[in-house]
Amino acid sequence: MAQPGRRTAPPGVQVKPGERRRAFLSKEKLFKAEGLVLRTRVLGEADRLITLLTREEGKFEAVARGARRVKSKLAAGVDLFTHGCYTFHRGKTWPIITGQDAIERFNWFRENPALYAVGLYFSELTDRLISGEEPCPEIFGLLLEAWSLLGEEPDHFLLCRAFELKLARAAGYSPHLDSCINCGQFRINTFSPRQGGMLCRRCRTADAITIDPGTLALLRRLVEAPISQAGRLRPLANQKKELAAVASSFLTYHLDLGEIKSRFFLKE
Known part of the structure; x- marks a missing residue:
């Protein structure tokens, strides 16, 4: 049992004493991840900055270019409360979402x-x-x-x-x-x-x-x-x-x- 009031390790990670934490986000130019959309924010005139919790890479932010446009192919997969599979291209500041396949969009609200x-x-x-x-x-x-x-x-x-x-x-x-x-x-x-x-x-x-x-x-x-x-x-x-x-x-x-x-x- 974890000790109350004390964090035993970062979520999902076993850290040995003195071990330097590595960067977990994929270093590949193109990578895929299954994710949950935690947060979405307006970025520029037509883009969105998406906060994703992914099964493989943990939590990170990514840009959905053109997602605010009516005919955007990304729009439906980057809404809040979406569970999907995403393809990314590594950008200079944030990964860029290049494709999405929504598994489920939770619409109970x-x-x-x-x-x-x-x-x-x-x-x-x-x-x-x-x-x-x-x-x-x-x-x-x-x-x-x-x-x-x-x-x-x-x-x-x-x-x-x-x-x-x-x-x-x-x-x-x-x-x-x-x-x-x-x-x-x-x-x-x-x-x-x-x-x-x-x-x-x-x-x-x-x-x-x-x-x-x-x-x-x-x-x-x-x-x-x-x-x-x-x-x-x-x-x-x-x-x-x-x-x-x-x-x-x-x-x-x-x-x-x-x-x-x-x-x-x-x-x-």
């Missing part, structure tokens, strides 16, 4: 606009967490599955909490939920965001959040069970508040993500 904020939150959280070109297949798979589940789950609250906790674990962090993180006592009822785990009454600190046994059981399920099972859980109103408090405080303290703007538009 067209029927339910509230889901746009949730999908954007997943994308923004992932974008802020991953700093560079590091292969991170676990995070790639997690985001892809979360996007897929958004159109199936009527209640996104638990899906959000599961995504937050699993993303933190994939990044090398994991909350300690089995015993008191200080003394090992099994009678635990508070969670310390600063220490990254549960505490007993004797070790309780000022920042600790009191949670009931049912909330603790839910936290364990959300961390360990497949994300597809999150929607099967049925938390009580007070447990939902405690789950939100634990996940939010844990991420804010340990991942230093700052204010994720899309979070303020979520309806819990």
Whole structure:
């Protein structure tokens, strides 16, 4: 289990002590990658600058030339929430997208606009967490599955909490939920965001959040069970508040993500 509050390695990468991090983005002039569109921005008069999380090359930015033109062949494959296969040519500043084959364009927000904020939150959280070109297949798979589940789950609250906790674990962090993180006592009822785990009454600190046994059981399920099972859980109103408090405080303290703007538009 990853130590709470400490990053064990860059996402998806095993780094040996003293080993210099290599550049992961392909050095070939032409290369291909399967990717998820995390972000898209206007660039110049007709281009777009796309932030992609790819299975093979990690996260990087690429230019989609002419993508803002009506008849562009690239336009449909570089929209936000798109899963596709892309061909790139290495440019001087950014790779240039020369071809795309969209596997799936997630359009759940067209029927339910509230889901746009949730999908954007997943994308923004992932974008802020991953700093560079590091292969991170676990995070790639997690985001892809979360996007897929958004159109199936009527209640996104638990899906959000599961995504937050699993993303933190994939990044090398994991909350300690089995015993008191200080003394090992099994009678635990508070969670310390600063220490990254549960505490007993004797070790309780000022920042600790009191949670009931049912909330603790839910936290364990959300961390360990497949994300597809999150929607099967049925938390009580007070447990939902405690789950939100634990996940939010844990991420804010340990991942230093700052204010994720899309979070303020979520309806819990």
